[in-house]
Amino acid sequence: MLSEIFVEPFADMVAAPDFLMQVLWEGLVSGILYALIALGFVLIYRSSRIFNFAQGIMVVFAALTLVGLHEAGVPAWVSVVLTLGVMFVLAVVVERVVLRPLVGQPDIILFMATIGITLFLIGFGEIIFGGENKVMITQELGIPTDSVVFEPFGGLLILEQKDITAAGIAALLVIGLLLFLNKTRMGRAIRALGDDHQAAMSVGISLQTIWVLVWFIAGIIALVTGIAWGARAGVSFALEVIAYKALPVLMLGGLESISGAIVGGLMIGMLEKLFEIYWGQPLLGGNTETWFAFMLALVVLLFRPQGLFGERIIERV
Amino acid sequence: MFYRTAGQFKTSYSADQALFPVRQDAVLLIVILAFAWIIFPLTASEFTFQTLLIPILIYSLAALGLNILTGYAGQLSLGTGAFMGVGAYACYKMVTLMPWMNPIVAILLSGVFSAGIGVVFGIPSLRIKGFYLAIATLAAQFFLVWLFEKWAWLYNYNASGAIQVPNLDMFGVYVAGPQATSFTQYYVVLAIVSLLTWVCINLTRGRPGRTWKATRDMDIAAELIGIDLMRSKLTAFAVSSYIVGVAGALFVFMWRGAAEPNLFDIPLSFRILFIAIIGGLGSVLGNYLGAILIVGLPVVLGIVPEALGLEITSATVEHLNVMIVGGLIIFFLIIEPHGLAQLWRLIREKLIIWPFPH
Amino acid sequence: MNVHLQEDLSKHTLRADDGIAKGADLLKVENISLSFGGVKAITDISFDIKKGEIRAIIGPNGAGKTSMLNVINGFYFPQQGTITFRGEKRRRARASETARDGIARTFQNIALFKGMSTLDNIMTGRITLQKRSLLWHALWKGPAEREEIEHREAVERIIDFLEIEHIRKTPVGRLPYGLQKRVELGRALAADPALLLLDEPMAGMNLEEKADMSRFILDVNQQYGTTIALIEHDMGVVMDLSDRVVVLDYGKKIGDGTPDEVRNNPDVIDAYLGVPH
Ligand SMILES: Nc1ncnc2c1ncn2[C@@H]1O[C@H](COP(=O)(O)OP(=O)(O)OP(=O)(O)O)[C@@H](O)[C@H]1O
Ligand SMILES: [Mg+2]
Numbered sequence: 001m002l003s004e005i006f007v008e009p010f011a012d013m014v015a016a017p018d019f020l021m022q023v024l025w026e027g028l029v030s031g032i033l034y035a036l037i038a039l040g041f042v043l044i045y046r047s048s049r050i051f052n053f054a055q056g057i058m059v060v061f062a063a064l065t066l067v068g069l070h071e072a073g074v075p076a077w078v079s080v081v082l083t084l085g086v087m088f089v090l091a092v093v094v095e096r097v098v099l100r101p102l103v104g105q106p107d108i109i110l111f112m113a114t115i116g117i118t119l120f121l122i123g124f125g126e127i128i129f130g131g132e133n134k135v136m137i138t139q140e141l142g143i144p145t146d147s148v149v150f151e152p153f154g155g156l157l158i159l160e161q162k163d164i165t166a167a168g169i170a171a172l173l174v175i176g177l178l179l180f181l182n183k184t185r186m187g188r189a190i191r192a193l194g195d196d197h198q199a200a201m202s203v204g205i206s207l208q209t210i211w212v213l214v215w216f217i218a219g220i221i222a223l224v225t226g227i228a229w230g231a232r233a234g235v236s237f238a239l240e241v242i243a244y245k246a247l248p249v250l251m252l253g254g255l256e257s258i259s260g261a262i263v264g265g266l267m268i269g270m271l272e273k274l275f276e277i278y279w280g281q282p283l284l285g286g287n288t289e290t291w292f293a294f295m296l297a298l299v300v301l302l303f304r305p306q307g308l309f310g311e312r313i314i315e316r317v
Numbered sequence: 318m319f320y321r322t323a324g325q326f327k328t329s330y331s332a333d334q335a336l337f338p339v340r341q342d343a344v345l346l347i348v349i350l351a352f353a354w355i356i357f358p359l360t361a362s363e364f365t366f367q368t369l370l371i372p373i374l375i376y377s378l379a380a381l382g383l384n385i386l387t388g389y390a391g392q393l394s395l396g397t398g399a400f401m402g403v404g405a406y407a408c409y410k411m412v413t414l415m416p417w418m419n420p421i422v423a424i425l426l427s428g429v430f431s432a433g434i435g436v437v438f439g440i441p442s443l444r445i446k447g448f449y450l451a452i453a454t455l456a457a458q459f460f461l462v463w464l465f466e467k468w469a470w471l472y473n474y475n476a477s478g479a480i481q482v483p484n485l486d487m488f489g490v491y492v493a494g495p496q497a498t499s500f501t502q503y504y505v506v507l508a509i510v511s512l513l514t515w516v517c518i519n520l521t522r523g524r525p526g527r528t529w530k531a532t533r534d535m536d537i538a539a540e541l542i543g544i545d546l547m548r549s550k551l552t553a554f555a556v557s558s559y560i561v562g563v564a565g566a567l568f569v570f571m572w573r574g575a576a577e578p579n580l581f582d583i584p585l586s587f588r589i590l591f592i593a594i595i596g597g598l599g600s601v602l603g604n605y606l607g608a609i610l611i612v613g614l615p616v617v618l619g620i621v622p623e624a625l626g627l628e629i630t631s632a633t634v635e636h637l638n639v640m641i642v643g644g645l646i647i648f649f650l651i652i653e654p655h656g657l658a659q660l661w662r663l664i665r666e667k668l669i670i671w672p673f674p675h
Numbered sequence: 676m677n678v679h680l681q682e683d684l685s686k687h688t689l690r691a692d693d694g695i696a697k698g699a700d701l702l703k704v705e706n707i708s709l710s711f712g713g714v715k716a717i718t719d720i721s722f723d724i725k726k727g728e729i730r731a732i733i734g735p736n737g738a739g740k741t742s743m744l745n746v747i748n749g750f751y752f753p754q755q756g757t758i759t760f761r762g763e764k765r766r767r768a769r770a771s772e773t774a775r776d777g778i779a780r781t782f783q784n785i786a787l788f789k790g791m792s793t794l795d796n797i798m799t800g801r802i803t804l805q806k807r808s809l810l811w812h813a814l815w816k817g818p819a820e821r822e823e824i825e826h827r828e829a830v831e832r833i834i835d836f837l838e839i840e841h842i843r844k845t846p847v848g849r850l851p852y853g854l855q856k857r858v859e860l861g862r863a864l865a866a867d868p869a870l871l872l873l874d875e876p877m878a879g880m881n882l883e884e885k886a887d888m889s890r891f892i893l894d895v896n897q898q899y900g901t902t903i904a905l906i907e908h909d910m911g912v913v914m915d916l917s918d919r920v921v922v923l924d925y926g927k928k929i930g931d932g933t934p935d936e937v938r939n940n941p942d943v944i945d946a947y948l949g950v951p952h
Binding site: 301 | 590
């Protein structure tokens with residue numbers, strides 16, 4: 001028993017390093033997407049103290065809109081642009097209708113409001129696009145669907161090109177966001193908001209503008225995630241669950257830490273895959289990915305309540 | 318006028334601490350109880366029992382349990398559904414392992430198991446706060462539902478992976494399973510829900526309630542005035558999970574009749590959370606108001622288009638329902654973040670001074 | 676102040692009556708040092724608090740006064756030094772236990788329970804004195820109800836004493852600042868403390884409110900016999916109220932004695948006039 005837990009998995013890893021690499025690669029692709037979604041959470045949280053539960057449904061909604069538009073005869077790339085437009089409108093509506101009237105309410109109320117948004121979008125989406133599974137317009141967007149084969153250590157490593165593309169685009173988006181946050185006035189205002197409202201106001205950008213902007217960024221992230229994940233798993237409301245995966249990432253990395261979201265996302269993506277393949281499937285009947293990340297985050301926080309990257313805060317009265 | 322309180326003076330603190338310092342409240346309660354215990358059961362159709370009366374009571378109880386934890390003790394939980402599942406599976410195992418057991422005793426005992434597991438998952442609350450804790454409760458949610466699926470012993474190795482409520486009788490009357498009537502089941506549910514509501518009212522108006530609220534409002538200050546935060550939080554987890562577990566057992570044994578693991582998944586947790594929040598966090602009454610709204614809305618939505626002669630498929634109705642619930646949540650949060658209970662409180666205050674505005 | 680309060684005290688608590696003679700050491704602070712990361716908040720401070728006295732702790736902003744109170748009531752555990760309360764050395768323990776030992780306090784930035792009424796807030800002060808278990812409270816009738824009423828009576832006397840009857844059922848979040856401070860004092864008093872720590876009880880008050888608060892503090896001290904340690908910036912108030920004063924500056928003790936001694940202490944004068952060291 002003990003050897004099944006502590007010895008054999010590692011022996012397997014060493015015995016078939018190519019397979020280990022395959023597992024890690026797949027974890028990494030998921031991890032990049034987790035990181036991306038977590039980043040969307042962090043931006044919204046930093047700028048408005050809102051724990052945005054609607055991030056997951058935004059992914060679904062963006063993907064459905066994209067596919068729906070294409071099905072209605074709109075060319076693929078035009079659909080992308082139109083979908084971005086829809087996400088922008090969504091950001092404006094959310095700010096006007098939900099955020100503005102709720103300014104200053106306790107955190108839990110704002111959190112609940114985002115659950116309200118989630119439900120609203122689920123109902124709305126189902127009525128407009130229907131509930132059945134759809135296929136992401138991968139080829140139409142020019143994303144290659146072949147696979148690349150390597151032979152490390154005399155083994156076999158297969159990388160799907162769409163995964164490579166997804167990882168590449170997600171990585172670009174992360175880099176783009178970091179540049180935006182660090183190099184532009186608007187970006188710095190968003191970051192400042194997390195630390196100090198007054199300072200951000202003094203930059204001369206209104207809070208409302210910033211909120212619309214961060215929700216729009218969250219919308220862009222949602223679209224990219226939707227395309228990337230939709231290409232792997234199809235487009236349906238089940239996509240929403242991948243946004244849940246961003247939550248343990250936030251626990252580990254911290255709700256306000258941009259680098260935490262990235263490192264945490266990659267870590268969780270790879271660790272949960274490793275656990276599933278080497279422990280979950282042989283010992284626990286599989287499907288451990290539903291909870292592993294949460295348990296991992298929970299255990300880490302028990303020992304480091306400030307998260308992996310947070311500084312210890314001494315409470316004062 | 319109806320709520321004229323002039324002339325009602327309290328002569329002792331015990332009178333002031335009575336549940337209903339204002340006489341009209343007591344009258345109102347008696348009317349409600351009369352409806353619940355006599356008029357509804359005598360007049361309700363099978364449809365009303367199954368779509369309104371029984372689910373409203375069970376959802377209210379589950380929301381009440383969550384409210385103890387989140388509304389009173391301030392610990393946000395997103396795992397209510399899974400704890401209902403623990404209650405349901407515990408009850409199932411008890412009645413199948415010990416068929417001689419009185420079903421009501423089994424239901425009341427099933428809460429003990431969910432309380433135990435609630436305490437275990439409550440331990441992180443000693444170190445983790447706010448949203449971090451909320452995410453931590455999702456660990457319980459996902460892990461437990463996974464366990465319900467993978468641990469075949471829990472569902473007695475049924476090929477379907479689901480639990481099926483057997484016929485259970487008490488003094489010759491079937492109270493659960495295919496043979497039981499809605500009429501009997503309604504009374505069982507009503508009795509248990511009334512009992513636990515009374516217990517919750519007692520707990521929340523005395524020292525335990527103050528301890529929890531102090532923990533919620535300012536944990537550091539609470540600790541410095543001598544409140545043992547660990548105890549305060551863990552008792553909240555225990556009491557809350559107990560009630561939620563009993564609600565889960567009722568949910569399956571008195572209403573659904575069968576359950577698959579995914580019944581206890583996140584949507585159920587959120588449903589309970591909506592009820593508690595729309596009803597009003599930190600209120601007992603609110604859970605009932607919230608449940609009436611959330612359970613009643615789809616029923617109304619199902620009837621209205623028909624009455625208007627509109628042709629809408631049932632799937633569309635369901636989606637419309639989800640959308641409207643979402644909209645309503647936002648609407649209520651904006652007009653009254655403290656929920657329906659607070660709305661009632663304001664109306665009541667108006668009634669008390671009516672017709673002399675001041 | 677009404678006489679009931681005293682009767683009530685002798686009836687319900689034995690905590691304040693601990694066999695320590697008036698004027699003997701109630702609390703001894705010895706060689707305490709405390710730092711946060713690199714910031715030294717307190718350096719090697721020693722002083723004592725005698726039973727029955729009003730002891731003021733003064734000093735410029737950031738001198739370490741609040742930190743000192745936080746050490747005394749167990750919120751922080753000092754890196755060095757010992758605290759002896761009623762002859763017993765403090766072990767490292769949870770902060771809630773110090774309150775149970777009979778040390779109550781108010782806070783510089785009001786720390787009331789915002790979602791609760793005045794009455795409930797003050798009732799929380801008695802939580803440590805309520806012993807009935809959760810099960811009794813679930814039943815309510817019988818022991819739990821009797822206990823609740825008994826403590827309610829004690830709290831009502833405090834409410835009378837602080838003259839806040841009219842706001843008994845008001846949520847504290849809606850009260851003006853001065854009244855909130857008073858409610859907070861009520862909550863601390865409700866615990867029948869042997870040692871009462873007040874962190875700037877009069878900050879931000881107008882003259883009239885200050886006069887009221889001074890009167891309450893003196894009454895508590897004289898009629899209850901409660902020992903009080905008090906941080907205050909208003910020198911007039913300090914000189915009037917306190918029996919002895921300890922002066923901190925940059926985390927060090929620079930003076931200790933009667934108000935007169937301290938007033939004439941050259942180091943203290945320098946600290947207050949801002950003479951560079
Ligand atoms: N939790 C903490 N973390 C870091 N530094 C702290 C903490 N608490 C206090 N300090 C620092 O310790 C020093 C003493 O602070 P303290 O609050 O005790 O001063 P004080 O005398 O009460 O001042 P004031 O009159 O302004 O209330 C200050 O430099 C303060 O910044
Ligand atoms: Mg201070």
